[in-house]
Amino acid sequence: MRVFSRANALHLGLIALLALLFFLLPAYHTGNLARIMVLAVFAMGYNLLFGYTGLLSLGHALFFSAGMYGLGLTMHLGGASPAPAFLAGLIVALIVSGIVGFLALRTTGVAFMIVTLMFAQAGYLTVLYFGSYTRGDEGFVIQQARRSLLGIDLSDDTNRYFAALILFAAALLITGAIVRSGFGRTLVAIRENEQRATMLGYDVHRLKLIAVILSGVLSGASGAAYALLFGYAGATFATVQYSIFPLLWVLLGGAGTTIGPLIGAIFMFYLIDYASGLTNAYLLLVGVVLVALTLFAPQGIVGTIRARWIRWLP
Amino acid sequence: MSLLFTRNLTKAYAGVTANEDINFDLPKGQTRALIGPNGAGKSTFVGMVSGRIPATAGTITFGGEDISALPAHQRIAKGIAYTFQITSVFGGLSVAENVALAARRSLGAAAPAKVAEVLDQVGLTDRADQTARDLSYGHQRILEIGMGLAQNPRLFILDEPTQGLAEAEIDAFKALIRGLDPETTILLIEHNMSVVMDLAEAITVLDQGRILAEGTSEDVRANRAVQAAYLGTEHA
Amino acid sequence: MDFGPHLILAILEGAVTAATLALTAMGLSIVFGVMRVVNVAHGEFYMLGAVFAWWIATIIGNHPALGFVAALLVAPLVVGAMAAAADRLILHRIDYDPERTIVATIGLLYIIQQGTLMSFGPDARPVQPPFNSRIALPWPEWTDGVFAWAFPWGFGTTTYKLFIIAAAAAILVALWLLMTRTKAGLIMRATQQDAEMARAFGIPVTRVYALVFGLGAGLAAMGAVLIVPVQQAHYLMGGDPLLLSFIVVIIGGLGSLPGTVIAALLIGMSDGIISVFFSPTLAKIIATLAVAMVLVFRPQGLLGKKN
Numbered sequence: 001m002r003v004f005s006r007a008n009a010l011h012l013g014l015i016a017l018l019a020l021l022f023f024l025l026p027a028y029h030t031g032n033l034a035r036i037m038v039l040a041v042f043a044m045g046y047n048l049l050f051g052y053t054g055l056l057s058l059g060h061a062l063f064f065s066a067g068m069y070g071l072g073l074t075m076h077l078g079g080a081s082p083a084p085a086f087l088a089g090l091i092v093a094l095i096v097s098g099i100v101g102f103l104a105l106r107t108t109g110v111a112f113m114i115v116t117l118m119f120a121q122a123g124y125l126t127v128l129y130f131g132s133y134t135r136g137d138e139g140f141v142i143q144q145a146r147r148s149l150l151g152i153d154l155s156d157d158t159n160r161y162f163a164a165l166i167l168f169a170a171a172l173l174i175t176g177a178i179v180r181s182g183f184g185r186t187l188v189a190i191r192e193n194e195q196r197a198t199m200l201g202y203d204v205h206r207l208k209l210i211a212v213i214l215s216g217v218l219s220g221a222s223g224a225a226y227a228l229l230f231g232y233a234g235a236t237f238a239t240v241q242y243s244i245f246p247l248l249w250v251l252l253g254g255a256g257t258t259i260g261p262l263i264g265a266i267f268m269f270y271l272i273d274y275a276s277g278l279t280n281a282y283l284l285l286v287g288v289v290l291v292a293l294t295l296f297a298p299q300g301i302v303g304t305i306r307a308r309w310i311r312w313l314p
Numbered sequence: 315m316s317l318l319f320t321r322n323l324t325k326a327y328a329g330v331t332a333n334e335d336i337n338f339d340l341p342k343g344q345t346r347a348l349i350g351p352n353g354a355g356k357s358t359f360v361g362m363v364s365g366r367i368p369a370t371a372g373t374i375t376f377g378g379e380d381i382s383a384l385p386a387h388q389r390i391a392k393g394i395a396y397t398f399q400i401t402s403v404f405g406g407l408s409v410a411e412n413v414a415l416a417a418r419r420s421l422g423a424a425a426p427a428k429v430a431e432v433l434d435q436v437g438l439t440d441r442a443d444q445t446a447r448d449l450s451y452g453h454q455r456i457l458e459i460g461m462g463l464a465q466n467p468r469l470f471i472l473d474e475p476t477q478g479l480a481e482a483e484i485d486a487f488k489a490l491i492r493g494l495d496p497e498t499t500i501l502l503i504e505h506n507m508s509v510v511m512d513l514a515e516a517i518t519v520l521d522q523g524r525i526l527a528e529g530t531s532e533d534v535r536a537n538r539a540v541q542a543a544y545l546g547t548e549h550a
Numbered sequence: 551m552d553f554g555p556h557l558i559l560a561i562l563e564g565a566v567t568a569a570t571l572a573l574t575a576m577g578l579s580i581v582f583g584v585m586r587v588v589n590v591a592h593g594e595f596y597m598l599g600a601v602f603a604w605w606i607a608t609i610i611g612n613h614p615a616l617g618f619v620a621a622l623l624v625a626p627l628v629v630g631a632m633a634a635a636a637d638r639l640i641l642h643r644i645d646y647d648p649e650r651t652i653v654a655t656i657g658l659l660y661i662i663q664q665g666t667l668m669s670f671g672p673d674a675r676p677v678q679p680p681f682n683s684r685i686a687l688p689w690p691e692w693t694d695g696v697f698a699w700a701f702p703w704g705f706g707t708t709t710y711k712l713f714i715i716a717a718a719a720a721i722l723v724a725l726w727l728l729m730t731r732t733k734a735g736l737i738m739r740a741t742q743q744d745a746e747m748a749r750a751f752g753i754p755v756t757r758v759y760a761l762v763f764g765l766g767a768g769l770a771a772m773g774a775v776l777i778v779p780v781q782q783a784h785y786l787m788g789g790d791p792l793l794l795s796f797i798v799v800i801i802g803g804l805g806s807l808p809g810t811v812i813a814a815l816l817i818g819m820s821d822g823i824i825s826v827f828f829s830p831t832l833a834k835i836i837a838t839l840a841v842a843m844v845l846v847f848r849p850q851g852l853l854g855k856k857n
Contacts, residue, residue: 055650103846110588110648111845114796121793125835135644169767182418189415192404199364199398200461201390201419244656251653281667294644294654 005314011176014259015169022161032273036265037246043173043189043253043261045218046246051255053211054191059100060219061242062123065235066096067220069127072233075142077133080148085094086224091249093220094213096123101212105205117240124238138179139234141192147228158230166175167225168262171218176258176314178214186210188256219246222269248286253294254302258314263301316375317342317499318363318469323372325358331357334523345500347493347514349416349507351543354520356503357399360471364396365389365500377468379426391419397464399503401454409438412446416461428464436490437458441443449532452483453455459490465483470500475511488512521545555689555705561821566711566780568818569718570773572811574791575798576725577769579606579810582799584742584762587646591636592656592770593792594662598629599771601670602781604677613677621677622775626768633767634760639765640754666785694807714776721772724805735787738762770795794821797841 016038022030042064049055065272070092074080080088105116130135144155146183178184187198190204197206227233236242244269246261253264271289275282293300306313316339323336327516333355340346348356361367363374365386373382381389390396404412413432417425431441436456444459455475462470476484484506491500491513504510510517510531517534519526527537534540551677578592602625607617636658644650686706688699729735741748741758749755770791781787794817817837824833 031328054654103842106846107849111654111849113588113652114800115815115842115845118838118845122835122842125831125838129831129835179550182422185411185415185418186787188407189404191408193402196402196404197807198387199366199402200388200416200465201387203387247656248655258774279668279755281664283662284668285661285663287657287664288664291640291654291661292651294657298650 006312007176007180010158010314011172011258011266014262015165016171018165019162022158023164030161031157032269033266034157034164034229035269036228036269037164037262038222038229040247040262040265041051041167041171041225042219042222042247043246043265044171044258045222047250047255047257047261048175048178048187048218049211049215050247051260052184052191053248054209055208055211055237056113056245056247057104057116057212057215058113058243059120059123060215060238060246061119061240062100062116063093063219063237064223064226064242065123065127065217065238066093066216067223067225068233069223069229069239070160070220072142072226072227073133073138075146075228076140077275081117082147082154086221089220089227090217091223093217093223096218097213097220098209100216101209105208110152114158117243120238120240124240127235127238134233134235135197137235139232139236142227142231142233144231146171147231154229155231163254164225167221170263171221172258175218179258180314183207183210183273229297244286248290250254250300251298252289253301254300254304254306257302257306260302262301267301316340317377318421318501319375320363321373323359323374323376324363324370325355325367326370331523333362337527338518340499340501340526342468342496342499345502345513345515347510348501348503348520349505349517350520350526351524353523356520357473359520360396360473360501361505363470364394365372366396378548383486387441390465391462393465394471395465395467395469397455397462397473397475398460399512401451401458402463402522403446403454403458405445407446409444409449410442410520414459417464420465426462427465430456432460432464435463435493435530437486437545452479453480456483456487463494468499471495471500472500472509473503474505475502475507476504484509552702555687555702556825558647558687558689559705559707560726561819562707562711564819564822566714566818567775567821568815569715570747570777570816571791571794571798571818572722573776575719575795575802575814576722576807577766577773577792578795579799579802580738580769580807581766583764584644584738585759587641587648587651588655589763589766590652590792591658591662592717592795593788593790594666595629595633595660595664595767595788596770596774596791597783597785597788598632598662599625599774600677600778600781600787601727602771603630603775603778604783607677611729611851615680617678618680618775618779619765622772625775626771627634628848629771630764633763636764637760638756642759646759660821663785663788670783670785671786674784678693681713682708682710682779684708685712714780717776718773721769722807725769729807746786747845798839799846802843 012160020265021033027031042186046060049057063174067089070089071085074085076081082238100116100119104112104119106161107115114202147154154160186202186207188195190207223237249264250261252267253262254260271285272282277284299303302313318340320336320338323333323338324331325333336359346358358367362369369382373380376389376392376394377383380393381392381481393431404415408434410429413429416424417428421428433442434460438453438457438460441453446454449457459472459475476487479487488509498543502513511514514531516529517531518528519534519540525541526543527534573595576591581587581589586839603621606615606621606624610617610620640649640654640658644654684706685708686701689702691700692697730740737753737758741753741755745755798810798813800818801816802809820835821837824836
């Protein structure tokens, strides 16, 4: 009989805690938390590529917005219902990440960062170019009446929160399983010493491509869910800012840890929330946090906890 | 029967030919030492065999199959283990995980048993949880050899495995290699003549990119050309 | 205006863009060439050049020529000093690790940009050029079989714009002389080749890095000071130059001055010319994808060497 592992206990415990928090927190915070959980899925997707495989992409906004517009446009223009639209979002993200992976993985290091940045930038400009369909920076709203799944109205606060939680839980358990599997450990090996991994017989290029696609699909799922649950799609989500944010969340929370992305997303959300109250230049705080992280805490919150005290953290 | 053979294997850089027309045969089950002065092209040769370095010309056949066009990871997957001249392990991971990664590719779920076996074989069981980069250099080298063993290789290529090791560690290394399954074919680049004489069933001497001599250790010792090329380099 | 004059005008405007772009991109190229780091905040140093130019011109008041000269001399020095400080305080401490440097410079980007927003404000503010007269340009025309020179309305340029081109060219020549003919340039190139060896020869590599980083930022600031009388200073004006500089450096090959200049001419001109035929957005899409493809298929750039 398999021992109930500590990692599983941690993940399920966290999910249970998040469910409980809905009943304990006021509506303002549960609304925030719903948003944070969806964005945490984006961060988890990014973490898979950056934290575990060691590839720093500066273009993940492309995958997020691929999912967002995949769902958004099929609902807004095609009149589709949420379920097939969500699937469309995932498929678009899958195709886009496959193409980007195929091309970008021919480069490494700094070149990889620039290539992914360029692809994402081209994606943003394309959204603007087809503004007659996408409404560009202004974006479009997906009406409340259309956003109901299996008869459940997703714009209602309770339903929205638990839909976000279900998505987050699925993503957490899936990434948890991936990183503890042989495949996941090989990704870490690639991060640690790619040449050695090759000389142990691993097809590093193929494995990296799979990692890019998994990362892209998770990010796309987050984008699609964001459009569905919050009823809006806009070009802002395709800008470079949304490529920087997942990097920031993952770095702050702890790259290469399963719960780090959520922690980083929570922290950053409330930090910006607080700062916006003081000044409209709240992104200054983002800058300061980034610099502080690289100087003093490159392992992030959960990463530092794992290194110093709790070694078994997944 | 040759497990590995090369024909006309050549590596030319602009202006410099590191390996010229190497015709090399390695019978199955043999322990062969590849020796030669510095710059003779030994590491280049095994680099080409393993696929790390692209050959300029020539063919490589392993287990009856032409592997000349295969990328490195596919050649390794066919049963070649390779240790680097400068030790290359997963520094940030534990000793056990290093060996597990080597074993997992071919053994999958059966890997943990193999890991325990290998750690015991190389004497690193009590260091299993240590982070690899915290090990002494000698132990890191032993770990790398362990990783090779975990792959159950048909051909084991070792590039200067005893370099930087202390006397006792070298003895342990010799015992380890002697204790391996006699079916294992070993290709060993070495400068340490005592290791060569103790372990090698046959020796190939490279000099300036060409095979200078080949044969048993007595043949090679007596060979005048080898003596000329190697004068004064014999050391313990 | 007919197509012909329209195209020539696009080329002239493109030359102005290319001039300042060459300076800005050269700054990025030197930093990457010598220090092997990508400075994502490069565009913000450019912006600071424009902002300081406005500030200095405003302090000096009613003498636009004096204000401009002061700005051209002082702003790059101040921006360069700030950059050198950032190098010492941040980049040096993280040991110029490529990944951490990118993240740190992204942070620096936000700090500089938002800090400017807080102090300078969100508005675009103009700076007076030191001189500015219109030059009408002639265009050949045939009327009833008779050849004559006409001056189509709107077809012309200004003396200041021509000055930008001349000034940029002069600065680039001076930079080239610095890199190839002086001891300072030799030290920079030695450090670029092999930092360890340079250190062994007694070159204070840490100080060289700080100076090079400062020089890179200063060049960008110079480009901005030259263009600000034409464009206006705005806290977000660093974004496009950053992207374009990247494109230029990648296509022209890193650390190569002739490569950077040629690529800047290419990009500066094409940006203007393509916009004549296609929408600016489509032009940018093509340019962005072209850069990505160059990196994917020819990582050493068009003129760089394979290493």
